[in-house]
Every structure is written in structure tokens, then in C-alpha cells.
Amino acid sequence: MTSSSPGELGTPAPALVARTVEIDPARVEDLLALLPTDDPVSWVRRDEGLVGWGRAAELRTAGAARFDDAAAWWSELTSRAVVRDEVTEPGTGLVCFGTFAFADSPGESVLVVPSVVVGRRGERAWLTTVGRGLEHLDHALVAAEAPRAPEGIAFTDGALDGEAWMSAVADAVSRIERGDLEKVVLARDLVARADGDVDVRWPLRQLSAAYPMCWTFHVDGMVGATPEMLVRRERGLVTSRVLAGTIRRTGDDERDLALAAALARSSKDLEEHEYAVRSVADALDPHCSSMNVPEAPFVLHLPNVMHLATDVAGVARDARTSLELAAALHPSAAVGGTPTTAAVALIAEIEQMDRGRYAGPVGWMDASGDGEWGIALRSASVSGDTVRLFAGCGIVADSDPEAELAEAQAKFVPVRDALGG
DSSP, rough: EEESSSSSSSOOOOOEEEEEEEEEEGGSSSSGGOSSSOOEEEETTTTTTEESSSSSSSEESTTTTTTHHHHHHHHHHHHOOOEEEEEEEEOOEEEEEEEEEESSOOOOOEEEOOEEEEETTTTEEEEEEEEESSOOOOOOOOOOOOOOOOOOOOEEEEESOHHHHHHHHHHHHHHHHSSOSEEEEEEEEEEEESSSSSTTTTHHHHHHHHHHTTEEETTTEEEEEOEEEEEEEETTTEEEEEEEEEEEEOSSSSHHHHHHHHHHOOOHHHHHHHHHHHHHHHHGGGGEEEEOOOOSSSSEOSSSSOOOOOEEEEEEEEEHHHHHHHHOSSSSSTEESSSHHHHHHHHHHOOOOOTTTEEEEEEEHHETTTTEEOOOOEEEEEEEEEEEEEEEEEEETTHHHHHHHHHHHHHHHHHHHTTTT
């Protein structure tokens, strides 16, 4: 585990000082327009959410203890912080943003406390500044210089080309048929290279405009627009949006309505969805009371695809933070499989790539433990002139390799289009 400002767990460091003040919502109608190039972070949906920049503190950790490391670091940091919060909404005061590796190994996980956070929720908006001193100067909120579109984008296959990936899917289906496991989620990657460094703010803006129903995020190079809320904890209420079962849209409204009805009746997709909902409900049950798990999913319509979706809700029965709940849920059957241990082992064996933070928790948390953690789907890792896109599909006994490849291609579309590809 490595960290900066403060240092290693147990190492004394100057306490953070945070101040949150209310501001006119009219000043922040476009949150993403405020983001400079200096370490931007984002969690935005329907023009609401949080953005930030700068780094007042940071933790980098890896391995099986990554969630425990992060929880302990955040608890230590918040216990020593001096906070003046004049708004007292979820997401005010001291706030961290995080992105976590999918697997215990390899992969690095990060928690970041921005120097500036701007939030908007309904008719309220706020500004939080964080530093080491006892005084906070007024921070002028102005639109940053607009990002430029990446130029010369060229795409190449990642770890496996389409044929090789379909062979991996067929292998997974055969193992499911013989009873090794019930479901596995297999992912593939696509690599894009530009003529120069990619300004992550460009795909952020494109994703937010094209997919307003999704949570558009960026933390430490991990960018995307996820439709799936792993867990939200807010003032004692815990919710999770589960997605599993997908069909591509055609652009013809009448045809898409027929496809939505077919998706809602598909035994293959309903089976896949049931595994995902069951894994989330089982993981939340020890920490929640009065849980509500709908008997049947609804169809979530996005611009490029439709998903079977279920919203699970409950009342928190213990003091677990949103991050601790996310750790308890990860990896759900929606991104790993069922049973979890067998599915994760098969992923490591036949996927032939490092997922990094793809399909891991991404989101934010405040000092009270409230927060929102999505799953890093419809996402990519940006580093210099290289962007690595990810897409995954749930594989069950009835899965067809060609259909799964088409689904994966559809899931590349949001980020690919956002890059101008």
C-alpha cells in the first residue's frame, strides 16, 4: 500500500481542513464544463452529481486487502479532519473518489480527495475546498478551457481477437454444461491510440451528453458511463441497481419495443439476471433489514442497448459505509459469475487479459459513509495517447458465441463513439 498526504497508515500527517459553502445553482448548470486538466474527477448524472480537481490526499493500494486498506485510511483521515460544512447534504464536507481493481491481483486501486469539489443536487449546489491550512480563500468558479477531440484515433484488438474470444466463450459454455459453474462473465478489450495525449475531459463530455441516464465518471484515468449502481447508501437507505441480460437496439422504435418484450421473456437472459439479483440480495441481506427484491425485472432502455434491470432496496441495519457495502458486493454475478470463486478462477484462466479497474467499484463517499459506487462498465482506461476499452458479457448454458461477440461490440460503442471513432 502506498499513499501520499497523509502517509502510510499510522504515520502522522497534518490534518485536512475542509469547508463547504452553498452556491447559486445557476453558476454550475454544467458541472463538467468546470473541470480543468488538473486531476479531474467526475460522478455526474442528469446534470447533477459531483466534480472535482486537484489532489489534497491520495491512497494507492493493491491486493486482496485493497478495500480494507481504503476503509482504514479513510476512517483515519476523516477522524482527524477539521470540517466546516454549511450545507450538510450527502456529498458535502470531506469527500473521496475511488476506483478499485476487479481482481485481487494484478491491479492498483486508488482513493483521491480532490482539493476542490463542486456538487449539485436538485435546487442546491455547493463548493468544497480542501487543504492543510486553517484558511480557505474564495474559489472563483469559471468554465475551464474546452478540451480538444483526440486526433488520429486508430483501433486494434486487445488481448484476443473476435475469433479467439468466441472460442473462449465456447469453452466457458462447455464447462457450464458439464456443471463446473452456472454463469461466468467474460470480457474483452479494444485498444485505441491517438496522435497525441488524450484529454479525458473530451470523452467525459461526450458520454454525459449521449447517456444522461448513466453515471458518467472519471477517477485517475478510469472513465466511462455506467448504467449499473453497485450500491448507494444515503441516510440509512441502501439501494442497488442490478443489470444482466442485454439486447442491442435497432433504432426503429416499433422494432425495439418488440425486442424489449422478447428480452423480458428470454429464458437465457432471465436466468442470467436471476443469478445477478440473487448474488446482490444475498450479499446485502446481512447488512440490511426490510429488503425489497422485486419478483420480475424491468427493461432499461439506453441509446444503444436494452437491459433487464432490478432495483434492490433495504434499510441499513449496521454502520457499514457505502464502500464497505460495495466491497461485500464485489464481484457480483453481474460482473463475475456464479459461484463466485469458480467464475473468477475461470476468468483468470481463459480471458487472457488484465481487467485492471474494469468492472470494479467506482464512485465516491463522504465522511459519514454515505456515497454511491457504480460498476466501471462502458468504460476505458486512459493513459497518455492510449485508451483501452472494455466490454463484457454474461455467459450461461444457452449462450451463443457469435451473439455474445455482437453484444460485446455493442457495449464498446459508448466509449468508442465518445472518442470520435
